[in-house]
Amino acid sequence: MITRKAYGGAYDVMASKHLRGDVNFAWPSAEIAVMGAKGAVEIIFRKDKGDQDLIQARTDEYQAKFANPFIAASRGYVDDIIRPHETRERVCKSFAMLRDKQLENPWRKHGNIPL
Numbered sequence: 001m002i003t004r005k006a007y008g009g010a011y012d013v014m015a016s017k018h019l020r021g022d023v024n025f026a027w028p029s030a031e032i033a034v035m036g037a038k039g040a041v042e043i044i045f046r047k048d049k050g051d052q053d054l055i056q057a058r059t060d061e062y063q064a065k066f067a068n069p070f071i072a073a074s075r076g077y078v079d080d081i082i083r084p085h086e087t088r089e090r091v092c093k094s095f096a097m098l099r100d101k102q103l104e105n106p107w108r109k110h111g112n113i114p115l
Contacts, residue, residue, distance in 0.1 A: 001087065002026040002069065002078070007035050017077050022101070023094040025087070026069035026078045033067040040066075 002025070006014070011032060015021035026032065034040065041058045048054045065071075072078045082090050 001091065002030040002032060003084075004029070005031045005036075007031070007033055022098055024078045025080055025082050025090060025094075026072065027084055027087075028069065028081055030069045030081075031063075031067040032069050032072040032077070037063040037067050 002011075004027075006026075012018050015024070017024055037059045041055060041062050042049060044062075045055065045058050048058070069078055069081050073081055080090070
């Protein structure tokens with residue numbers, strides 16, 4: 001459940017689809033992106049760093065274009081975008097769906113020997 005911000009590696013390691021997470025939901029206000037809009041704009045448009053109005057306009061554009069759950073959902077990284085008041089019901093239904101799940105991990109070539 002992504003309620004607010006999910007950026008870069010932190011998003012990846014917190015049960016994302018990339019690491020075989022079963023069900024991922026996001027609120028409409030969530031931000032899912034590689035990094036925050038301000039930091040990304042300062043890197044991408046570093047030549048414009050002196051012009052605060054242009055940087056703010058680019059930050060707003062980045063925020064609208066990339067830092068929202070709709071892009072992630074269109075790419076399959078989020079199963080559904082739900083409203084906050086639907087959270088409890090959807091999470092409970094997901095747990096019920098996964099109740100009888102049989103976990104099959106991939107075969108490992110090497111064991112975890114003590115060193």
